Amino acid sequence: MVRKIILIPFFLFFLSTQSFAATVIIEGDMNEFVEIEQNQSFTIPSSGLKKLVFRFANPTSFASPTVKQEVKDYSLAYNPKPSSVEAETDSFGNKFTKVTWLNINRNAEINGKFAVAMNISLKELVSAALFPLKEIDQKEKRFLSVTPLVQADNPRIKELANNLSKGAKTEESAVIQILNWVVDNVKYTTNPPQYDAIYTLDTGTGNCQNFSHLSIALLRAVGIPARIVGGITLSKSWKVPLKNGTLVQSIGQGGHAWLEVYYQDIGWVPYDAQQSHLFVSPRHIKQTIGLDAKDINDSWLASPTLPPFREDIQANFVRDDIKLSLKDIKTNPSNYILTNAIIAHVAKPVIEVPPVEKPKPKPPKVMERIEFGNMAFPSFVDIFTKSKGEELGYKTLDKETAEYVTSEYTYAQAFSIERPLRIDEINLAMHKFGGRAGSLWIDVVKDEKGKPSMEGIRSYPLNLDTIKYFPGYQWFPFKFSKESPVSPMGPLIEGDRGRQGQASDNPVVAPGRYWIILRRSKDAIVNWFYIPGNPYGDADDTLSTAQGIDWSNILNYDFNFKVTGMYVE
Structure with missing residues (x-):
């Protein structure tokens, strides 16, 4: 029997608070x-x-x-x-x-x-490759192939690719218009049931394989050779300077897939559809290339049954020299993308794809019980799978995406409501590592100019000794509702760790934007699961701060949370 392994990298971006995402153009060297x-x-x-x-x-x-x-x-x-x-x-x-x-x-x-x-050298590139491409070398033509995972000949794929690349006069502009659409229209998910381009297009979800397969299918559909890359990623974070702060990027440690695009004048250039264009980070370790994930993946077979698989990666950075500067910022896409500069000979300006407008949820009826949030997460992350109809195992390229939230940082996740809401309970997707005598609680505070304010409500404490050990992730319930009068919004003492303060019973909050802030006693040790990208809200709806109320880091992912309550008049 055989099993499949799927690689999933998780990216995290932190950035000094701004109200938009963008392409961040940087220059410098990383060694x-x-x-x-x-x-x-x-x-x-x-x-x-x-x-x-x-x-x-x-x-x-x-x-x-x-x-x-x-x-x-x-x-x-x-x-x-x-x-x-x-x-x-x-x-x-x-x-x-x-x-x-x-x-x-x-x-x-x-x-x-x-x-x-x-060595990563982010100098300005120059390409004179025009679009559409002509006279592609025979050696590179095979990377225009159609495969079961990369359905580049599908009419819907071809129509979308043609629409996205319409007006492009250079290969670089066609590639960017396609990849900007992918990062804005596909949301990261763990352990998807399929990895092919059509499934990704239909559902708008997937892991690193899905992002890569859809990107490659769209590129091949308009005659641009593209290939998948397999390897591993390392989780150590690294920083990019910005005008008013720092962008801190992290990625999960484990198997990962990205892609390379062929330019007729400069050769094969790396891209990560979730994260970066023209280069990949110093945490990407390349192993293989191919037409699709089946060419790059580890696999195994066994008789009479397939055994479970495990992979552990350790990294010791002997040298990690990163010297970068900000060169420019572009307004597209609506998710953060890093790139270095490239000069492409264009006949006229490239038409930028407008940011995706996210539909607003319809409010429920008065007094109808409501439950909302970023609620989809796996209890366990499978790093291998068995292929359908085959006795063969593969890696999934998935990996755990969770933040150790009981460290020196404090974390906040935003949500918005359009009607007055009585909050009964808020659940966070967490895993307990330790702290039997520890406790957690959350503050829900009003938004003030894109950051958490000091006015809000506090949950009852959740004692960790009441949470049974679970090997994966589960909902941790933070309760606000007890049989007592409604408490209005009021000022909160700045959240010193170890101080629980006073909880609010049956709180009713007015329409607006709010922040969930996780607090803890000193001996609590937990992870909070997140989904890379922005599957729930906006690009600036997840923050962290090292101390005080600075909230100077924006994270390019959304924590998993669930708000339960009742809309009221």
């Missing part, structure tokens, strides 16, 4: 040297397996116009000793290792170690 240990393991059933075959990608050295990666000292160790180990190189030049165990009755483990030297 790093990182030592990586990648441990992959299978849990073998007590009855044992007759056969287990695991085929996994090896890291690779490469150079593009913006990113150079050099892999050093790659070594592999196995436990127990396998029956055979084979090195494979596929038609794309990807290097894989194929390991086979026969009659295995204990857990199997592969430990890979290597170092990566990476």
Whole structure:
């Protein structure tokens, strides 16, 4: 039997508070040297397996116009000793290792170690590649292919791609118009049931594979060669300077997929449809390329049953030298995208795709119970799956996206209402790590010029010893409702950690924008799950602050939360 692995990177952006998202154009250099240990393991059933075959990608050295990666000292160790180990190189030049165990009755483990030297040079690029493309090299034409995951010949894909690229005179403008649409119209989700371009277009959701497959399908539909890239990402955050603050970017640690676009004059250029154009971050470690995710993914088969798979990645940054400056900001798309500058020879200005207007929810009837929020999250994140109709396993490229919210930072998530609301309960999607004697509570405060104010209400404390241990994520309930009179909005003492203050019973809040602020006692240790991008609200609806009420960081994701109550007259 075989299983699938799916890679999912999660991006997080923090930025000094502004009321819009944009393309942030930066310049400078990023140089790093990182030592990586990648441990992959299978849990073998007590009855044992007759056969287990695991085929996994090896890291690779490469150079593009913006990113150079050099892999050093790659070594592999196995436990127990396998029956055979084979090195494979596929038609794309990807290097894989194929390991086979026969009659295995204990857990199997592969430990890979290597170092990566990476240089990212964000200088101004120059491209004279016109659109539509002509006379594409035969070698690159295969990256116009249609596959079951990249349905570039689908009439809906072709129509959308033609509409998005209409008016573009250069390849660069066509690529940007297509990718800006993707980042504004696809919302990140964990463990999607399908990864192909049509599913992504129909649902507007998916993980990193979905973002990549839809982007590649749209590009190929208008004759632009594009290929998928597989690798791993590292979670260490890095900063980008802005006019009035700092953009801090993080990404989940684990498998990931992105893409490369072919320019006839400058070659293959990396893009991440969720995050960056013309380059990828210093946390992206490239391994493979292909037509779609089936070409880049690790896979395994076993008899008589498929064993569970696990992957753990550790990174030691020996050097992490980042020197960047802000060059310019463009108003599109409505989600944050990083890029360096590029000069493309255009006949006339590029027509920018207008920001997506998000429909406002219809208010419920008077006194009807209401439940809303960013409510879709997985209790568990599956990092592998079994392919339909095949006895084969693959990685999903999904990974856990959650913030350790009981650190030195305080976090806030915004929501808006159009009618007076009696708040009974607010739930946050969390995982408890520790703090048996600790407690959590939340403040709900009015918005003041895009930041939390000091006027609001407070929940009753949630004692962590009442929350049973759960290996994944679950709703943590913060209650406001008890049989007592309604409490009006009033001033709150600034939320010192460890001070619970006084809760509000059956609070009624007026129409407007509000912030959910998580507070804690010192010994509480929890994670709060989030969805990358802005699946619920606006680009500036999630904030953090290191201390006080500065709230100087905007996060480009939405925490999972659920508000329960009643609309009142």
